[in-house]
Amino acid sequence: MDSELIPEGVQRCSLGKFLLWIGVVSVVLLWGVYGMILCWAKGLNQTNMNNAFGFALWIWADLAVIALGGGAFFTGFLRYIVGKKELKNIINYAVLIGFICYSSALLILAIDIGQPLRGWFIFWHANVHSMLTEVAFCLSCYFGVLTIEYLPLILENRQIDKIPFFHNLSHNMHEVMAVFAATGAFLSFFHQGSLGGVAGVLYGRPFGFREGVLIWPWTFFLFTWSAAACGPCFTILITKITEKVVGKKLVKDNVVELLAKISGWMLLTYITAKIIDTLYWAYVTAPKMGFTLDQFYTNNPGSAYGYWILIMEVIVGGVIPALILVTRKGRQTPLLLWIAVILACVGVSLNRWVMVLQVLAVPVLTFENWFTYFPSWQEIATTILPVAYGTILISLSYRYLPIFPQESELNPPPEELLSEAETVQKEAIEQDMASQDLTPAESAG
Amino acid sequence: MFPFSFEWTWDMSHYVFHGGLWYALSIIGLGMTYCIGKSAYDTITGKGGHHEDH
Amino acid sequence: MKEGQHDQHIKKYGMVIDLDKCTGCGACMVACMQENNIPFQKDETDKMLSITWLRVFKLDNGKPYPDTDICYLPRPCMHCSGIGEHGHSPCVSVCPATATDYSMETGIVSQIYTRCFGCRYCMAACPYHVRHFNWWDPVWPSGMERSLNPNVSVRMRGVVEKCNFCFQRYQIAKEKAFTEGRTEIEEHEYQPACVEACPANAITFGDLLNPKHKVYKLKQDPRAFRLLEKLHTNPKVYYLSSREWVREAGDNYIENEKVDVEPKKH
Numbered sequence: 001m002d003s004e005l006i007p008e009g010v011q012r013c014s015l016g017k018f019l020l021w022i023g024v025v026s027v028v029l030l031w032g033v034y035g036m037i038l039c040w041a042k043g044l045n046q047t048n049m050n051n052a053f054g055f056a057l058w059i060w061a062d063l064a065v066i067a068l069g070g071g072a073f074f075t076g077f078l079r080y081i082v083g084k085k086e087l088k089n090i091i092n093y094a095v096l097i098g099f100i101c102y103s104s105a106l107l108i109l110a111i112d113i114g115q116p117l118r119g120w121f122i123f124w125h126a127n128v129h130s131m132l133t134e135v136a137f138c139l140s141c142y143f144g145v146l147t148i149e150y151l152p153l154i155l156e157n158r159q160i161d162k163i164p165f166f167h168n169l170s171h172n173m174h175e176v177m178a179v180f181a182a183t184g185a186f187l188s189f190f191h192q193g194s195l196g197g198v199a200g201v202l203y204g205r206p207f208g209f210r211e212g213v214l215i216w217p218w219t220f221f222l223f224t225w226s227a228a229a230c231g232p233c234f235t236i237l238i239t240k241i242t243e244k245v246v247g248k249k250l251v252k253d254n255v256v257e258l259l260a261k262i263s264g265w266m267l268l269t270y271i272t273a274k275i276i277d278t279l280y281w282a283y284v285t286a287p288k289m290g291f292t293l294d295q296f297y298t299n300n301p302g303s304a305y306g307y308w309i310l311i312m313e314v315i316v317g318g319v320i321p322a323l324i325l326v327t328r329k330g331r332q333t334p335l336l337l338w339i340a341v342i343l344a345c346v347g348v349s350l351n352r353w354v355m356v357l358q359v360l361a362v363p364v365l366t367f368e369n370w371f372t373y374f375p376s377w378q379e380i381a382t383t384i385l386p387v388a389y390g391t392i393l394i395s396l397s398y399r400y401l402p403i404f405p406q407e408s409e410l411n412p413p414p415e416e417l418l419s420e421a422e423t424v425q426k427e428a429i430e431q432d433m434a435s436q437d438l439t440p441a442e443s444a445g
Numbered sequence: 446m447f448p449f450s451f452e453w454t455w456d457m458s459h460y461v462f463h464g465g466l467w468y469a470l471s472i473i474g475l476g477m478t479y480c481i482g483k484s485a486y487d488t489i490t491g492k493g494g495h496h497e498d499h
Numbered sequence: 500m501k502e503g504q505h506d507q508h509i510k511k512y513g514m515v516i517d518l519d520k521c522t523g524c525g526a527c528m529v530a531c532m533q534e535n536n537i538p539f540q541k542d543e544t545d546k547m548l549s550i551t552w553l554r555v556f557k558l559d560n561g562k563p564y565p566d567t568d569i570c571y572l573p574r575p576c577m578h579c580s581g582i583g584e585h586g587h588s589p590c591v592s593v594c595p596a597t598a599t600d601y602s603m604e605t606g607i608v609s610q611i612y613t614r615c616f617g618c619r620y621c622m623a624a625c626p627y628h629v630r631h632f633n634w635w636d637p638v639w640p641s642g643m644e645r646s647l648n649p650n651v652s653v654r655m656r657g658v659v660e661k662c663n664f665c666f667q668r669y670q671i672a673k674e675k676a677f678t679e680g681r682t683e684i685e686e687h688e689y690q691p692a693c694v695e696a697c698p699a700n701a702i703t704f705g706d707l708l709n710p711k712h713k714v715y716k717l718k719q720d721p722r723a724f725r726l727l728e729k730l731h732t733n734p735k736v737y738y739l740s741s742r743e744w745v746r747e748a749g750d751n752y753i754e755n756e757k758v759d760v761e762p763k764k765h
Contacts, residue, residue: 043656044617045634050547054619054632114617114632114657121596121616123446128462132595132620141469148477164491168484176476183472190465203582204589204626204730206751290729290751364626364727366748367558367572371547452597 005159005400009408012399025391032385035378039111046378052371055356058112061383063195063352065101065108066139067223068345070231072098072146073181073188077228078262080181089255092403093242094235095149100393102143104386111382131197138191145184149177153401189224196223199355206289207296208359210281218277219355225273229266230348232259233321233341240338242398248411250404257331260341264325267344271318274351278314296362300370305358309350317347508683511580511606512664513707513735514694515717516573518745520701521555523571528553530696531575534665536651538637550631552576552662553693560744570745573702575693576629576662577726577734578608589732590621590630599659606707606735607664615658622659626727627734630661664704665691686712707735724749 001015012018039046049056075094079087110116122136155161155170173180193216199208200217210217236256243250282293297307324330324340331337361371375383397403446463453459486492531537531553543549553575560568581587586601588608598614599621601607622630636656639647647653650667654660672688686705694704705712714737717723722739724746740746 043635044632045548049619049632050545050634051549051622051631052547052628054622054630112618114619114659115615115655118596118616121598121614122618124450125452125596125598125614126446126462127452127595127597128458130593130595130620132593132618134462136595137466141466141473144473148473165484165488168487169480172480172483172487176480179472179476183469183476186465187469198620201593202589202624204624204727204732206730287753288729290753290756292753295751360623364730364751365628366751367556368628 002400005157007158007400007402009413011411011413018395018399022392022395025388025395028384029388029392032381032383032388035381036107036111036385038378039382040116044112044114046376048374048376048379050371050373053357053360053373055360056373057375057379057383058108060353060356061386062105062108062112063356064349065105065386066192066195067227067230067348067352068234069098069101069105070188070192070227071233071235072101072149072231073142073184073192074228074231074266075235075259076149076181077185078259080178081185084258084262086255086258089404089406090235090239090251090259092153092405093239093251094232095146096153096394096397096403097235097238097390098231099143099146099150100386100390102139102146104389105139106143107386108382131194131201134194135191135198138187138194142184142187142191145180145187148173148180149184152177153397153403156402157400188227192224192227193220196220196355199359202359204364205359205362206286206291206364207362208355209285209289210277211285222270222274222277225266225270226348226351229263229270230344232263233267233325233344236260236263236337237341237345238394240341242394246398248407250407250410252406252410253332255406256337260325260331260337263344264322264331264340267318268322268326271314271322274314274318278310296358300361301372304372305354305361305370309354309358313347313350313354317343317350321347509604509708511707511735512669512689512705513578513606513714513718513737514575514664514691515703515714515720515723515737515739517701517703517717518570518572518738518740519722519742520699521571521573521697522699522701523555523557524698525555526696526698527573527693527702528555530692531662533646534648534651534692535662536637536647536653537660538633538635538639538653540635548634550633550660552629552631552660558745558748568742568744570740570742570748572738572745573693574627574629574726575691575736576608576664577627577732577736578606578664579732579734580606581733582731584733589624589626593620593624595620605666605669607666607669608661609663609666610659610661612652612654612658612660617657617659619659626730626732630659632659633657665693668692722746726750 006012035046047056071094075087075091078084079091110119113119122133123140126133126137128134152170152173155166160166161170196219197217199205200210200212200219202208208219210219212218212220236259239251239256286292286296297305297310300306321340321344324336325344329336330340357373361373363369363371447453448455528551532539532551535552537550537552539550540548553573556572556574558570558572560566562568579588579590580601581589581592586603588601591599591601591608595618596614596616598611598616600609600611602609617632619632622628622632633654633656637653648667650671668691669684669689672684675688676682676684686709690704694702703713703717705714707714707718709715717739718737720739722741723737724740725734725737726749727734729750738745738749
């Protein structure tokens with residue numbers, strides 16, 4: 001029924017099956033939308049945030065999806081600026097994932113602020129000294145860039161492409177895509193960094209505060225670096241999940257391996273810098289503020305913020321995936337590659353978690369205790385909402401847009417889709433030929 | 446965001462921040478204007494290109 | 500007023516709270532809530548959702564009876580000057596919409612409710628937890644709205660608020676002085692509600708830069724200390740205590756660190 005919309009040379013499931021899938025995911029989406037409407041209508045009393053946890057699950061989700069969506073800018077940087085041509089086969093998907101991540105981040109921010117109708121104040125009354133201002137500007141601009149990068153893909157839909165103007169627009173946008181990609185990389189460097197600066201500049205919060213260079217704390221650079229390292233891992237992970245779901249290979253191994261290798265080296269250098277930063281913070285910065293590492297990681301309720309979280313982040317989510325990805329054997333072994341990209345994504349998400357939640361949980365006044373928080377269902381629903389939205393957008397894009405340039409090559413269509421009658425007839429002819437010991441050409445003649 | 450809002454001061458922070466911002470916005474704006482303009486021209490003159498490498 | 504516009508009228512309003520005198524009666528908290536139209540909820544059991552511009556903490560020395568000792572510590576906004584006295588308070592510097600400002604004229608950290616869009620970054624920045632979010636719209640029981648202070652606006656849901664040293668009283672005092680042909684206000688003309696309500700006279704308020712004001716001398720008391728001085732937030736609220744463990748409770752110290760809480764000699 002929708003076959004005219006599906007890209008040429010590729011196979012897709014039936015429309016009924018597709019709509020059933022979209023329907024199931026939409027139930028989750030609607031649950032999230034309901035939570036979102038409750039928050040907008042009744043206010044943030046619908047959450048379990050409190051005066052100690054002004055930042056909570058949503059801000060973590062924002063930081064995490066932006067880090068994971070970093071695959072778009074870094075892959076774009078590698079493809080268009082560095083000139084890694086192989087990556088043209090995965091850049092479309094990286095852009096789509098980035099678009100989903102950034103639109104989700106903006107949506108979550110719109111729910112998270114107490115007065116959503118005043119959201120524009122952050123632009124209008126901008127305080128240029130605030131890291132959040134820089135985040136808001138760069139994030140919005142970069143979302144514009146991602147939209148520009150995603151637009152040509154939409155225009156390449158079989159039916160839209162027939163319209164000359166859209167065909168030309170798509171072509172012309174591709175021609176200057178390097179300029180947009182470079183702008184995107186510039187904006188990403190700053191907003192990824194500023195997100196790191198959000199906690200890093202809090203000199204009243206010893207867990208988050210870091211020294212740095214000029215106005216930028218070390219977390220500024222670490223966040224950009226980790227997003228560049230782990231974003232591509234997320235792109236690989238989602239690509240692999242998509243391949244599993246649709247039961248087809250969509251991107252050639254050499255493309256994934258190249259991205260995995262670059263990501264691995266980025267991750268290794270990042271985690272080295274992170275370890276140095278942690279040691280300097282633990283032995284120099286924090287003691288100057290009257291704190292020891294033990295104070296940050298012990299005696300908290302249920303050991304929710306024990307040393308395990310540091311080990312999980314740095315060793316399990318950093319060192320191990322980095323070592324897997326920098327070795328050829330590690331990258332080429334499917335199971336190890338899966339493990340590495342999952343761990344890298346977990347590691348960077350944990351980093352964002354502690355830099356939001358643990359910063360606020362640690363007591364600073366000596367007569368206060370650890371603060372605890374567990375999100376309400378409305379917070380959870382609205383955080384899962386982007387996952388459902390992302391799944392739907394990926395499903396729609398995969399079905400109707402030429403996202404994977406190598407798909408048709410990797411999955412050649414069966415020789416001919418023959419009807420049963422034709423098959424029976426063909427078999428009969430072959431049997432006849434065999435009995436007469438003739439070749440098909442002779443038989444036809 | 447603009448010099449007429451009362452928070453605005455002509456200092457280095459504003460030069461750097463807004464310089465970077467408007468630079469990026471200009472590139473995005475000019476880039477898109479070029480693409481749309483050229484596409485309209487190509488469509489009218491029938492010069493459409495075709496894309497292979499993306 | 501922007502930095503660099505200092506003149507001879509520059510003030511640095513601050514507070515000195517004598518913890519040896521504080522009985523923990525809570526009159527300051529009540530006066531603060533009444534003066535500043537601070538809203539409350541039907542259910543105030545979860546104090547993490549309550550709005551208390553001024554909160555009295557109960558500290559103890561952690562020792563068992565008979566050595567146990569307690570101290571009440573009222574905590575208003577510290578009105579931090581920040582590193583370098585540039586008004587780089589932890590909260591002011593992070594507010595993305597310039598909704599909180601450090602006045603170089605008075606040293607008071609203000610909050611512009613109609614500008615705040617509720618991102619709560621300032622709350623994350625403040626180590627003293629003096630900033631509170633309006634999780635609900637304020638609702639006043641029938642008839643109680645008549646007790647509202649007409650000089651203070653009530654705040655809407657979704658914005659942050661905090662102690663402003665009863666800034667409306669400063670404005671009223673300035674207006675009064677102006678009508679009387681004066682440019683300066685007297686020490687007694689501008690006193691926050693908590694100061695006036697304290698039955699033990701434990702709270703003293705004034706210009707920390709003015710040698711004629713009581714706080715000028717009191718802040719140099721050997722018993723004086725400030726909360727979390729090591730963070731360089733540079734608070735304008737000083738505490739006095741003759742008890743060493745109380746002064747020690749004002750900051751974090753690592754093991755074996757020389758604790759500098761001996762009474763200072765001036």
